[in-house]
Amino acid sequence: MSVLFRSRQQGAQQVKISGLRRFLMFWVHHAQQCIGSLGELARYPFASLMTMAVLGLSLTLPATLYVIVKNTDSIGANWQQASEITLFLRQELSQQEVQTFTKRTELAEEVDSVRLIDKEQGLAEFRQRSGFGEALDTLTDNPLPNVLIVVPREGYRTPAAAEELVRKLSAEREVEQARLDLGWLQRFQAIVNLVRDGFLALALLLCIAVVLIVGNTIRLNISSKRDEIMVMKLVGATDAYIQRPFLYTGIWYGLVGGIITWLATGALLWWLSGAVRNIADLYDSQFRLNGLNLTEMGVVWGLAIGLGLVGSYIAVRKHVSAIEPR
Known part of the structure; x- marks a missing residue:
């Protein structure tokens, strides 16, 4: 006998029951x-x-x-490299102004970390990688600018948010140019x-x-x-x-x-x-x-x-x- 009949047979035995018992x-x-x-x-x-x-x-x-x-x-x-923003600072900035701008950028809500590559460090790296050491020795002035590598926080690494951050940083007086490879992010x-x-x-x-x-x-x-x-x-x-x-x-x-x-x-x-x-x-x-x-x-x-x-x-x-x- 299936569950349908078993349950119904037991239920049919109840003739008059209270509300609590019915519940x-x-x-x-x-x-x-x-x-x-x-x-x-x-x-x-x-x-x-x-x-x-x-x-x-x-x-x-x-x-x-x-x-x-x-x-x-x-x-x-967590793909930081694809959303890194490169800031090329103005040549006429003093070292103190560069340090002040770096600290101010680090305190921004959208920024996770900032790495400064000063012009001397950049020239040394270029000399090592390019092999043009002798040619660079003939230069009287360092033509390379100070560079900031800015890594946005996790919530600002989407293409739209990163592009908005680039526009914000580009408007700073100390910044000559801001660059972001949006192609990687968009793809x-x-x-x-x-x-x-x-x-x-x-x-x-x-x-x-x-x-x-x-x-x-x-x-x-x-x-x-x-x-x-x-x-x-x-x-x-x-x-x-x-x-x-x-x-x-x-x-x-x-x-x-x-x-x-x-x-x-x-x-x-x-x-x-x-x-x-x-x-x-x-x-x-x-x-x-x-x-x-x-x-x-x-x-x-x-x-x-x-x-x-x-x-x-x-x-x-x-x-x-x-x-x-x-």
Whole structure:
């Protein structure tokens, strides 16, 4: 005898009960139907696990893409070299004025750090790298300006924010010219936006697929219990009462599917972490792939349960009400 009949048979024994007892029995019936729906799944373990695995693996791809987008944003926030601003200071500035301007720039809200390359240091580096030492010795004056290398804070490393900071610094009296290679930033930001948009589109499609898969599975369950549902309605069971075990079945699908998503996402990220570590080492970077934290995993789990519930709700609302005793 299925959970539908067991719960209804027990409920039919109550003839006259108080409001408190009615309230308690309402939740008792819920618990019975919740556990009973789990028992129904256990009767067909292979088919149930297949549906749960499809749900879990369908959510694994958007979860993994989310992790990639999150780590890509982290790379962009810490990619200092691509957002460094080079300030060429005026030749006529004294050393004291250069130092004062350097300290003032360091105190700016948008600035993370400032590195001063004075003209003497710049000439020495140019001499070493260019090989024109003898030619440079003939110069009576140092033609190179003092240079400031400005690194914006994390929130100001996007192309728009960095360009605004360049305009602000260019307006300073001490600055002859400010330069920022926006090409790197713009290309990188375009890639990040493309990955993010692709993630959102794919996540939406896969969520719809999960709802359809769960809905179709619940529809088949309802069809297999058609005669039982007709008898239940003949003895006075409401649609809401009959729908309840199927809704709990959808919740169980989502609950176990969320666990599968967590395990599959963790395994996939573990497999990718070695390749990511090797690439980071080639660039002398300490970057490591960060997976889902507890809050994000809770969101994924809640999403899986919600999609299972939505899919089952759509199915039961359409098909249970369509079954009427003749």
